[in-house]
Amino acid sequence: MVVRRRTRTRGKGRSSVHEKPLTNSVHVVQGERVHMPVEVRAATGVTAQFLVPAGPARDTLAAAGLAPVTPVPGRVPATLxxxxxxxxxxxxxxxxxxxLMCRQPGVRGSTGVFIHWLPVDQTFxxxxxxxxxxxxxxxxxxDVSTRGKRTRCEVRLEDRAVVAMEFGRGVPAPSAMGAMTLDAYTHRDGVLxxxxxxxxxxGTRMRPGGARVELGDxxxxxxxxxxxxxxxxxFTNHIGELTMRxxxxxxxSSRS
Known part of the structure; x- marks a missing residue:
């Protein structure tokens, strides 16, 4: 069965109609019904890849019941x-x-990413x-601003600077064929x-380096x-056309 839903684009006063399969999984958020799976039909983004020391990452992941992935000895791939x-x-x-790139200890094929922090600017x-x-x-x-070929993203909490990243524009790169699925791990209220x-x-563009990080107070x-x-x-990856599900x-697992 297919149900026609009206999806509002919050914050801009626009609305559009999309067809979406009716599933048994429905969540209520702020009085609105959210049917699963959740679809993102259009987005843009920039990701910057880093290698961080394994020790601190291991401590963070262990608190959630996970282990780091270390393709380079002593280093864990991380993304901002x-x-x-x-x-x-x-x-x-x-x-x-x-x-942070991670895996479930002792579980083959469980490699994924642990979402450590995910600030947003809308309540819904x-x-x-x-x-x-x-x-x-x-x-x-x-706050996001673009000057010439560089884009700057600044994140603030409680009117205090947390992190800023400045991204340089890369060169066009072949887009991946088809969709890519990975496991996103989260840990909240003692539940993994x-x-x-x-x-x-x-519409991807890539370049070595390409991003610089500034940390606040x-x-x-x-x-x-x-x-x-x-x-x-x-290296940095710019994505001009991004869809997600x-x-x-x-x-x-649960742990206190």
Whole structure:
């Protein structure tokens, strides 16, 4: 069965009609019904890849019941990124991402990414992310500006600078064929969850380096320092056309 839903793009006063399969999984957020899976029909984003020391990352992941992935001995791949969601079931909003590559100890084929911090600038997606998937979302100020070929994203909490990244424009790169699905792990209220996260990217541009990080004076800034994020990225990926799908989260384990 297919139900025709009216999805509002929050914050801009626009609305559009989309066809979406009716499933048994429905969540209520701020009085609105959110049908699974959640679709993102249009977004743009930038991701910067880093290698951080394994020790601090191992401590962070162990608290959630996970282990680091170390393709380079003593180093864990980590991502800082920015996404502008333009059209999706949760509305229009900006988001900043901090993620570590991880796996479930002793579980073959469980490699994924642990979402360590995920600030957003709209309340609906914040509440939905926390309650449906256990994402570590919180309301923040996210300012994005572009000058020439460089884009700057600044994140502030409680009127204090947390992190800023400046991205350089890359060169056109072949887009991946088809969709890519990976597991996103979250840990909230003592529960470890796994969420299948499917992405399809187009209009990509890549370059070595390409991003520079500045940390502020907030306690979260100190946490990013503790994780050992270097000032400069290994490489940066600009995505001009991004679609995503988030399935329901599966609880894996609980710990107090």
């Amino acid at each position: 990124g920015f996404v502008h969601y333009l059209d999706g079931d949760l509305g229009e909003y900006h988001e900043f991402l901090v993620a 997606t914040c509440e939905a992310g926390q309650n449906i998937w256990g994402f570590p979302k919180e309301i923040s100020t996210i 969850r796994r969420t299948p996260w499917t992405m399809r990217a187009g 907030h306690p979260i800034s100190d946490d990013l320092r503790r994780l050992g994020f270097p000032r400069d990225a290994l 988030f399935a329901d989260a599966t609880p894996i």
